[in-house]
Amino acid sequence: MGLAGIKDVADRAGLSIATVSRALSGKANVSTKSRQLAQAAADELGFVPSYHASSLASGRNHNVGLVVPSIHRWYFSSVVDGVSAALLDAGYDLTLYNVGDDPARRQSVLADFLLRKRLDAVIAVSLVLSEAEIKQLLAVRRPIVGIGGALAGASTIRIDDARLARTATEHLIGLGHSRIAHLTGDAELNRDFKLPGLRQAGFEAAMAAAGHTVRPEWQVSADFTIQGAYARARSLLATASERPTAVFAASDEMAIGTILAARDFGLRVPQDLSVIGMDGHELGEVFGLTTINQDARGQGALAAHMLLETLGAGAKPGTKRTTPAPAATDREYPTEFLVRSSTAVPPV
Amino acid sequence: MGLAGIKDVADRAGLSIATVSRALSGKANVSTKSRQLAQAAADELGFVPSYHASSLASGRNHNVGLVVPSIHRWYFSSVVDGVSAALLDAGYDLTLYNVGDDPARRQSVLADFLLRKRLDAVIAVSLVLSEAEIKQLLAVRRPIVGIGGALAGASTIRIDDARLARTATEHLIGLGHSRIAHLTGDAELNRDFKLPGLRQAGFEAAMAAAGHTVRPEWQVSADFTIQGAYARARSLLATASERPTAVFAASDEMAIGTILAARDFGLRVPQDLSVIGMDGHELGEVFGLTTINQDARGQGALAAHMLLETLGAGAKPGTKRTTPAPAATDREYPTEFLVRSSTAVPPV
DNA sequence: AGGGTCGATGCAAACGTTTCCACAGGTCAG
DNA sequence: CTGACCTGTGGAAACGTTTGCATCGACCCT
Numbered sequence A, B: 001m002g003l004a005g006i007k008d009v010a011d012r013a014g015l016s017i018a019t020v021s022r023a024l025s026g027k028a029n030v031s032t033k034s035r036q037l038a039q040a041a042a043d044e045l046g047f048v049p050s051y052h053a054s055s056l057a058s059g060r061n062h063n064v065g066l067v068v069p070s071i072h073r074w075y076f077s078s079v080v081d082g083v084s085a086a087l088l089d090a091g092y093d094l095t096l097y098n099v100g101d102d103p104a105r106r107q108s109v110l111a112d113f114l115l116r117k118r119l120d121a122v123i124a125v126s127l128v129l130s131e132a133e134i135k136q137l138l139a140v141r142r143p144i145v146g147i148g149g150a151l152a153g154a155s156t157i158r159i160d161d162a163r164l165a166r167t168a169t170e171h172l173i174g175l176g177h178s179r180i181a182h183l184t185g186d187a188e189l190n191r192d193f194k195l196p197g198l199r200q201a202g203f204e205a206a207m208a209a210a211g212h213t214v215r216p217e218w219q220v221s222a223d224f225t226i227q228g229a230y231a232r233a234r235s236l237l238a239t240a241s242e243r244p245t246a247v248f249a250a251s252d253e254m255a256i257g258t259i260l261a262a263r264d265f266g267l268r269v270p271q272d273l274s275v276i277g278m279d280g281h282e283l284g285e286v287f288g289l290t291t292i293n294q295d296a297r298g299q300g301a302l303a304a305h306m307l308l309e310t311l312g313a314g315a316k317p318g319t320k321r322t323t324p325a326p327a328a329t330d331r332e333y334p335t336e337f338l339v340r341s342s343t344a345v346p347p348v
Numbered sequence C: 001a002g003g004g005t006c007g008a009t010g011c012a013a014a015c016g017t018t019t020c021c022a023c024a025g026g027t028c029a030g
Numbered sequence D: 001c002t003g004a005c006c007t008g009t010g011g012a013a014a015c016g017t018t019t020g021c022a023t024c025g026a027c028c029c030t
Helices: A006-013 A017-024 A030-046 A050-057 A074-089 A103-111 A133-137 A161-174 A195-210 A226-238 A254-262 A294-312 B006-013 B017-024 B032-045 B052-059 B074-089 B103-112 B131-139 B159-177 B194-207 B225-239 B252-264 B296-313
Strands: A061-070 A094-100 A119-127 A143-145 A156-158 A180-185 A219-222 A246-249 A274-276 A291-294 A330-332 A335-338 B063-068 B095-096 B120-125 B144-145 B153-157 B180-185 B220-222 B247-249 B272-274 B289-296 B330-332 B335-338
Touching: A006 A017, A006 A030, A017 A030, A050 B063, A074 A094, A074 A294, A074 B095, A074 B103, A074 B247, A103 A133, A103 B074, A119 A294, A119 B095, A133 A143, A133 B252, A143 A294, A156 A195, A156 A294, A161 A180, A161 A195, A161 A246, A161 A274, A161 A294, A161 A335, A180 A195, A180 A226, A180 A254, A195 A274, A219 A226, A226 A246, A226 A254, A246 A254, A246 B225, A254 A274, A330 B330, B006 B017, B006 B032, B006 B247, B017 B032, B074 B095, B074 B120, B074 B296, B103 B131, B120 B296, B131 B144, B144 B296, B153 B296, B159 B180, B159 B194, B159 B247, B159 B289, B159 B335, B180 B194, B180 B225, B180 B252, B220 B225, B225 B252
Parallel strands: A061 A094, A061 A119, A119 A143, A143 A156, A156 A330, A180 A219, A180 A246, A246 A274, B063 B095, B063 B120, B120 B144, B144 B153, B153 B330, B180 B220, B180 B247, B247 B272
Antiparallel strands: A094 B095, A291 A335, B289 B335
């Protein structure tokens, strides 16, 4: 037997297909008795509605797409975690597009996958889209929300990277540091990633405001991983003579890599070297890392809830809606400055 | 305008719907000219086929479900990465079910999500299913492959956890250690997770074979994270008098946590304490961690390729196939013993 | 030249729901 | 007592493809 269809349920319950459909999907105008009948018959037959048929007829997919650069990195997997939990609870599916570094793959995801009228909404994390690309996406009339990346014309959840980076740097300056290095992210790694630039700008702004010069050789970049930063920090800290007294790393992972490198050289953190990170990685606690905590998981959950609300309220997606498309809000997600034990006054 | 449908393309190209469909999906029996005509018209209109309609009519979804316990952990995100890349290249979508610890969610994923005739296949990672659950899944006639978990009746990719754990332990024993502690995974954390037990069994077997006694207080468990293991290892290593000379951790993350704790106590690795892990975490390199390398990403990719092959070869999924369901193969994925610098002979 | 083949094409029937519309009774107010 | 209205129900038309089947030339072979 092919799996039971709604027709089988209708026959068994002695009702029409239409009534069964209404009963099972909890619609109004069904008598209690019919509802029970339908439910019982469905249970007995193990009926599960066909998703495709249902979506095709109703125009709703119960499916949200999530585009991330690299599932392997802490920030992104945290966001995925938050999105996933929210969607699962709401009965939505999550389609994951882990685009990675490959530009061709990025292109194919945008062109082939996202447009297939199969997603009710899209969440894009740290993805910078060209105007044409955004237009293309909006043309399918699906709500989009961006996390941590600017999506002109779409809603966004983000933190003010430049300002927070400035705050972090000012924390070091406030402690008395002037010889501060900055560990930024590889620019060429991913063109969809303007975050390193923003944080670096914040760093430079704070330094300039304090009248400190920024040595070019003290601005190095790594790949956002602990191990990558570790390697770079080793070279940075190798020369004992002229060594920075503090490092601001553009992510907690890279800050941790820096701490590990410092330990290898016998440098004590924070007595010999202050290190400050940014993100709120769970591992930061082990290292007593001072950082700016951004709740990545919460950002993901918020994005999902925002979309769910839009989808729930609106009519069929893809249909002309009575209410105008919800205004593209640009929310700043709250952060928390977390002073632990990796920063202190510079050595005398 | 509602987005262009195949009908619009057909009109524009001056062809029938049927021919356009065949042309665009690369089927045989279409003249080169028609194919070009159809393609051109489709491009001009920005036509993207409706996935639901296509799936409904053809029975193929081009969508694979992936169930993981926790996207946040290294092993799982590595697997996801591998699966994702393989599927994306093949033009398949990946639906992610990050079930987490919540048994209710696990239940709803199994019952509500997986059965909706919407997935061509399912990959389950470290998920232990009851017989009834497997039966339920197989009833929808979708191929399943399990990674790192035993799925009776389905294909499996796994490593021999017990044997490898034994090998790791024997490495320590071979170096001369007899006071060996084992850091295992929390059992209650996830009932779908028999891996800790297997690795622990391997450890005990090796110890027994060597005639070494296993102190109960030297078998402690943590949550598989660096920070969790760090906390546990601190208590384990706190008492200077009777301290193990080596630790076998059930994962690299926990091994790293152990190394960090050891360093906190001024213990040198490997001179004062040998540590061996298991998994092949990228971070292991930074710590010179001796471990057994299992290519998690590769396992994910392999699983995806296996499924793609089955799907490509077979007829419509969900249909009675001429060939019998492919035999449930149980493959052991190759591993590599990676001796680095975290293990040495015990201190005298 | 005629029958047979074969490639290219179009028609229309699925696929399995949701939902619009019509309709039957029953209730209620005037 | 009658018309207006509401509730519950079923018939049937979407939804937008894929694909089996029939058709129609063109081409080849004897």
